[in-house]
Amino acid sequence: MKVNTVLSSDIGSMPATAEPRVIEAGAQRSGTLLPLLNVGVEEYKCFMDAVVSGYADKARAGVDVPNYPQFRDMNEMFFQLMRGIEKAEGGLMAVGYIRPVQGASIPEVDVIRRESVKARELSGRDKLRLRVCVTGPYTLASFFGARTAGLYRMLGRALAGILDESLFKSRYAEVAHVCLDEPVLGFMNDPMLDYGTDGREALRAAWDDVCRTASSRGVDTSMHLHNTSESLVWDVEHLDAVGSHVGDPMYMSESTRQLIEEKDKHVWAALGVTQFDSLIQMHHQAEGYTGEMPEKIGETWTGIKNGAVDPYIFLEDQGTMEKRLAKIIEFFGGERVAYASPECGLNSFPSYGVALECLRRSVAAVESVG
Numbered sequence: 001m002k003v004n005t006v007l008s009s010d011i012g013s014m015p016a017t018a019e020p021r022v023i024e025a026g027a028q029r030s031g032t033l034l035p036l037l038n039v040g041v042e043e044y045k046c047f048m049d050a051v052v053s054g055y056a057d058k059a060r061a062g063v064d065v066p067n068y069p070q071f072r073d074m075n076e077m078f079f080q081l082m083r084g085i086e087k088a089e090g091g092l093m094a095v096g097y098i099r100p101v102q103g104a105s106i107p108e109v110d111v112i113r114r115e116s117v118k119a120r121e122l123s124g125r126d127k128l129r130l131r132v133c134v135t136g137p138y139t140l141a142s143f144f145g146a147r148t149a150g151l152y153r154m155l156g157r158a159l160a161g162i163l164d165e166s167l168f169k170s171r172y173a174e175v176a177h178v179c180l181d182e183p184v185l186g187f188m189n190d191p192m193l194d195y196g197t198d199g200r201e202a203l204r205a206a207w208d209d210v211c212r213t214a215s216s217r218g219v220d221t222s223m224h225l226h227n228t229s230e231s232l233v234w235d236v237e238h239l240d241a242v243g244s245h246v247g248d249p250m251y252m253s254e255s256t257r258q259l260i261e262e263k264d265k266h267v268w269a270a271l272g273v274t275q276f277d278s279l280i281q282m283h284h285q286a287e288g289y290t291g292e293m294p295e296k297i298g299e300t301w302t303g304i305k306n307g308a309v310d311p312y313i314f315l316e317d318q319g320t321m322e323k324r325l326a327k328i329i330e331f332f333g334g335e336r337v338a339y340a341s342p343e344c345g346l347n348s349f350p351s352y353g354v355a356l357e358c359l360r361r362s363v364a365a366v367e368s369v370g
Helices: 020-029 041-060 107-114 116-123 137-141 149-166 198-215 231-235 254-263 276-286 293-305 318-332 352-369
Strands: 082-088 091-100 128-135 173-182 220-225 241-243 266-270 337-341
Touching: 020 041, 041 107, 041 116, 041 128, 041 352, 082 149, 091 149, 107 116, 107 128, 107 173, 116 128, 116 173, 128 149, 137 149, 137 173, 137 198, 149 198, 173 198, 198 220, 198 231, 220 337, 231 254, 241 337, 254 318, 266 318, 276 293, 318 337, 318 352, 337 352
Parallel strands: 128 173, 173 220, 220 241, 241 266, 266 337
Antiparallel strands: 082 091
16 A cells, blocks of 8 residues: 555445435345346335435545445344354354355445446546445454354455455446454453464454455555554554544554554544544533533433534534644654544434534545645
8 A cells, every 4th residue: 555645534324314224125125136126126226325325425525435325234234245144042153154145245335336327427526436344253253152263264254255246446436445344342351362362363364354355456455443452453464554533542652653664554544533422522521511411411412303402513623633633644654644534433423414514524634634
């Protein structure tokens, strides 16, 4: 990965623009013949329109490499594309060998591939560059009653197979970036990841299975974390960049800076806070409120929902985002900061419009600083 300038992106999720159950039903029909047989046409059209318009809206907001708009559960959407998994008491269990459904690809990516001409016209861009988020094998494994080294490898290979079917490059659009999302990594002491264990090596190999699939097709790779205490991520050969949340120690860690140089990795910079409860709390604290915060947050949400409180007042301003990015670039050097975005998805935001405004501000901050 060569870096000449910081690119803006996003993590993926957005407030739903249609009934979630209808979007889910439409996604289930993607890649099947059912719409052609006039079965579930309305649901599929709803899903298709939500994905295309959502992607185009992100592009019109100025995002360089928008993620497909993620309106569905990040775990279930990948389990649906796999075979060899059953529900059991205490969690999921592997039955035989976990593998992708024959020809399975990510429905949201399929829609953008099929509708690239329309998405391009709506976005006003010559060519679309797409970021693809893949829920990682460690996070998916957390839903199983029993975790083993073999489970990590099976999930990694299944995800790699799904990704391989999803990657595309056409005249009007291409997958330009793949990100592994591992939100549960690092929050507990996991003996399976102790140094020298089979589990540790299996997880590293599983991550590399996915990243190698992307890099072999000329696609950049990254990993999105909520906790960066686990150092194993830096040993993934085909992983280009690592990112976390605002305030994560990695962004000012001397050891991280050394690892990035030694391993030839890059940073994904987190520009803005995305938990809307946190944004509400930060706003009230800045105004001097010292009472019970949970109650205040609840009152604020009530006001937002009934139209008495303007949700836009809780968004961080462009200047705050600029300062964060500038500090990260100063610490690591501009050549080591590849992408920048809000810290996580925007599904917790009160409306689609508020989420888009957050993206616009983050894009303006990147353009100003990066």
